[in-house]
Amino acid sequence: MILLDTLSDPAARRTLIGHVRLIGLFALVFAVVCATLSLALRSVSPAPDMLVLTPKLEHFQANTDKYDTVFLGTSRTFYHIIPDLVEDGAADAGCPGLSVYNFGVFGLTGAEQDWLLDAVLEADGVRQVILEDPLPQPREFAETMTERARYFSAPAGYDAAIDSVSSYPESVPKRIFRSGIFAFGAAYDLSGVGRGSALAFPEAQPPAPHTFDMSEDGFEALGDKMTDGIQARRDEFLSNPDGFTEALDLYGRTSPNIDARAAYMIGKLRKVEAAGKTAALYISPDLLELDRTAQVGKRVAETAPGLSVLNFNRPDAYPDLFERDVWYDFSHLSRSGAERLSRKAGAELCRAQTGTGEGGVNAIR
Amino acid sequence: MLFVELRFFAFFAVVFGLVWTLKSNEWRKRVLTLASYVFYGAWDWRFLGLILFVTAVSYAVGAVAEHRPPGDQRRKTALTFGIVAALGVLGLFKYFNFFTDSFVDFAGLMGFSASSVTLDLVLPVGISFYTFQAISYMVDVHRGDVAARRSVLDVAFYIAFFPQLVAGPIVRAATFIPQMDTPRRWADVSVRACLALFLVGFIKKACVSDNIAPYVDLIFADPSSYTAASVVGGVLLYAVQIYCDFSGYSDMAIATAGLLGYRFPPNFDSPYLSPNIQDFWRRWHISLSSWLRDYLYIPLGGNRRGNARRDVNLMTTMLLGGLWHGASMNFVIWGGLHGGALIVERLWNTHVASRFSPMGWIGAFVGMAVTFYWVNLAWIFFRAPTLEESFAIAKTYLTWSSPGTETLPVPVWPMLAALGLFHYAANKIDAQVLLARLAPDRFAIAYGVLAAVSLSFVPLGYRPFIYFQF
Incomplete structure (x- = not known):
């Protein structure tokens, strides 16, 4: 074997070490130039046009005086919070005059939420911000290579991403796997691939910018815009009635790392308060997260009694939200479910504002 | 697997490491032939059969040429058969529909009616290139420009060597085959x-x-x-x-x-x-x-x-x-x-x-x-x-x-x-x-x-x- 011969021959060994040194030098130069170039080109590149996120952000920034209450979260905010019904629910509970904005974005990660939260906190008109527990980060390696994921893989977001990943209530191996996905996403971004190309070779026919129908202040019922993925989730839900019952059994079980996640969310809520606005945590009904988000909401309420927690992921407290016919798939309510939830959210929000809540029994405090 | 893809770099790193670790020229050729089939199979493993068929035909034609003197009728027949077989595979996959459609069009112009029979065949990647390489081997052996290979592995390696397998360059048998006989030396690689x-x-x-x-x-x-x-x-x-x-x-x-x-x-x-x-x-x-x-x-x-x-x-x-x-x-x-x-x-x-x-x-x-x-x-x-x-x-x-x-x-x-x-x-x-x-x-x-x-x-x-x- 040539390799073994090489290792036993001092001259050949020196040659091999020389080769390894050169490869190391190449790798170092390559990495440094990639990262430098990537960061420089990022700074002169326009922000990507992101489905739902960009039009919602632009609408919000153009109407900062219009909204005083903002729900900021994942698809369980996007598809569950109907602003008009939240306002009605609050008015019926004695808090008229709310103006609610649904700032839900499907797949919202911790880093993305932090970035959007900064934009929300800049708006003078906003009085209260209701945050949903976000996703830790993209779930798969392939998802880190989307334009949106890449945009939020910037070094400025490393802290937020690491906080979100490390505090997520799941086992250590899973968090290590997610750390790998995070590292891959960061490396992909720093490689700079495509950045020079996008600037030097402009599209001859740029695609039309993404739009979003704002007639419901940011809400969209799941299934109104059908995709193959949504249809598949719906079909899976309909064809597996036992799965619904089995998912309900998750409630009451606990997950690892709940304390860390509670601390993570408390940190975000304190940031809202520090900006002079009222903060609340919104825990959405989610069958697949009954052992996780419900516990996080409970722990936040216990750890920081001064913070409002709207914990709806509790079948015992909200049985009418856990009837199978108001669900669209295992993680999302249908429009009728969203209507029920939104009225309750308005009412609970009002109780939080007026201090007439029932001490954690019905979600508040 | 494209040369510009990350997975190619990983594939090549493994092949490169293995080849230069092995001392035996025969083992290197075996590894490179196997790697070439993996490379090709990454597109569509079903078409590996075509490469193996073309390889077998080329080897057989070479074997006949080796045992028959120049000018011998069987030697010529074997070459003709080999070229027809190689071009037949190419024709079937690449030209069948074109020629049947052209025939129907031509018949229509002449006033005859004919119905078109087309086959729903996928064009195997690189078929034109490895077919020409195979013909090059058969013709070069027939002409005496290169000696027929006794080992089918050599013919397989020549036809399938992955750097040129799917889009050339079309390397002549007389250019490539002599290189197989001597172990490649790392010192000669620039x-x-x-x-x-x-x-x-x-x-x-x-x-x-x-x-x-x-x-x-x-x-x-x-x-x-x-x-x-x-x-x-x-x-x-x-x-x-x-x-x-x-x-x-x-x-x-x-x-x-x-x-x-x-x-x-x-x-x-x-x-x-x-x-x-x-x-x-x-x-x-x-x-x-x-x-x-x-x-x-x-x-x-x-x-x-x-x-x-x-x-x-x-x-x-x-x-x-x-x-x-x-x-x-x-x-x-x-x-x-x-x-x-x-x-x-x-x-x-x-x-x-x-x-x-x-x-x-x-x-x-x-x-x-x-x-x-x-x-x-x-x-x-x-x-x-x-x-x-x-x-x-x-x-x-x-x-x-x-x-x-x-x-x-x-x-x-x-x-x-x-x-x-x-x-x-x-x-x-x-x-x-x-x-x-x-x-x-x-x-x-x-x-x-x-x-x-x-x-x-x-x-x-x-x-x-x-x-x-x-």
Whole structure:
């Protein structure tokens, strides 16, 4: 074997070490130039046009005086919070005059939420911000290579991403796997691939910018815009009635790392308060997260009694939200479910504002 | 698996490590043959059967030739059988539908009715290339240019060697097979030259061709919407795209083989600087044009039987060369345009140019411009999806008129000028050689910088190499 011969021959060994040194030098130069170039080109590149996120952000920034209450979260905010019904629910509970904005974005990660939260906190008109527990980060390696994921893989977001990943209530191996996905996403971004190309070779026919129908202040019922993925989730839900019952059994079980996640969310809520606005945590009904988000909401309420927690992921407290016919798939309510939830959210929000809540029994405090 | 994909780099790293770790030449060949089948199977493992069939036929023909003296009838029969079998596979997968449809159309023109029988066959990647390599082996053995291989592994390795398997260069048996017999020595590998060539090829393919492709696609998809200048610009861009795509692939293939210790001949030599069409074919896809010359044009009689026969041979070779690229009238016309130009050029040289003294650099420049103009006209038929579209674009190209109002982005024009200058400069200054001459430390640094900058200019999303479809 040539390799073994090489290792036993001092001259050949020196040659091999020389080769390894050169490869190391190449790798170092390559990495440094990639990262430098990537960061420089990022700074002169326009922000990507992101489905739902960009039009919602632009609408919000153009109407900062219009909204005083903002729900900021994942698809369980996007598809569950109907602003008009939240306002009605609050008015019926004695808090008229709310103006609610649904700032839900499907797949919202911790880093993305932090970035959007900064934009929300800049708006003078906003009085209260209701945050949903976000996703830790993209779930798969392939998802880190989307334009949106890449945009939020910037070094400025490393802290937020690491906080979100490390505090997520799941086992250590899973968090290590997610750390790998995070590292891959960061490396992909720093490689700079495509950045020079996008600037030097402009599209001859740029695609039309993404739009979003704002007639419901940011809400969209799941299934109104059908995709193959949504249809598949719906079909899976309909064809597996036992799965619904089995998912309900998750409630009451606990997950690892709940304390860390509670601390993570408390940190975000304190940031809202520090900006002079009222903060609340919104825990959405989610069958697949009954052992996780419900516990996080409970722990936040216990750890920081001064913070409002709207914990709806509790079948015992909200049985009418856990009837199978108001669900669209295992993680999302249908429009009728969203209507029920939104009225309750308005009412609970009002109780939080007026201090007439029932001490954690019905979600508040 | 494309040369510009991350998984290729991982694949190559493993193969490279294994090959240079093994001492035995036989084991190296085994590993490389197996790796080549893995490489090919990554596209579609079902078509491995075709390569194995062509390999078996080639081996058998070689075995017969080895046991029969030159001129023996069985030896000739075996060669005929082998070529027919190899071309039969190619014909079935590539040309069956084209010829049956053409026959039905022709019968209709003659007043007969015939129903078309078409087969829903997928074209196996690289079939045209490995078929020609197999024919090269059979013919070279038959001619006695190379000894028949006793080991079927050698034939399998020659036909399937992954750097050239799917898009060439078409390496002659007489060129490649002698290299198998002696163990490749690491000391003979010019690592820096190979790495530099690979990077040059990578830049051509990923940073130039793939970035230009969307503009070309737009123009050729709807030429009537664009101004004449934009359509002509689109044609010029296609000339750049196909050159960078194919020569980039060839560079990477030659470099990859070089890193494994095998030498391939060059496949391109600044073709757009050719002063005439004959010269163009000495510089463009050299391995195919020389293959056609040696295995088709010369056996047809070449230029040994008078001018008329030479012209017929030229046109036949170019038409078949066109058809080799694909089963469509567009490719036949492309070949016909080149064949016609070669004949006109011969007539010009014989009857006109010979009466005047050479015009020096002015003549060379005019010749280059006319050649480039004609080559681009032919590219229109090569690229356009239909015959009608080809004629529409050709009309705009020739008359400079179009009803369209849309234009290509302004940066396209300085980019085209810059690419033209690069092509000219690359002929004068060999960047690969300059890079390879650097001292090891400087090479590592320069390579790191160039690779990083190149990566930034790689557009997101891979495009397959154009010549994979052939």
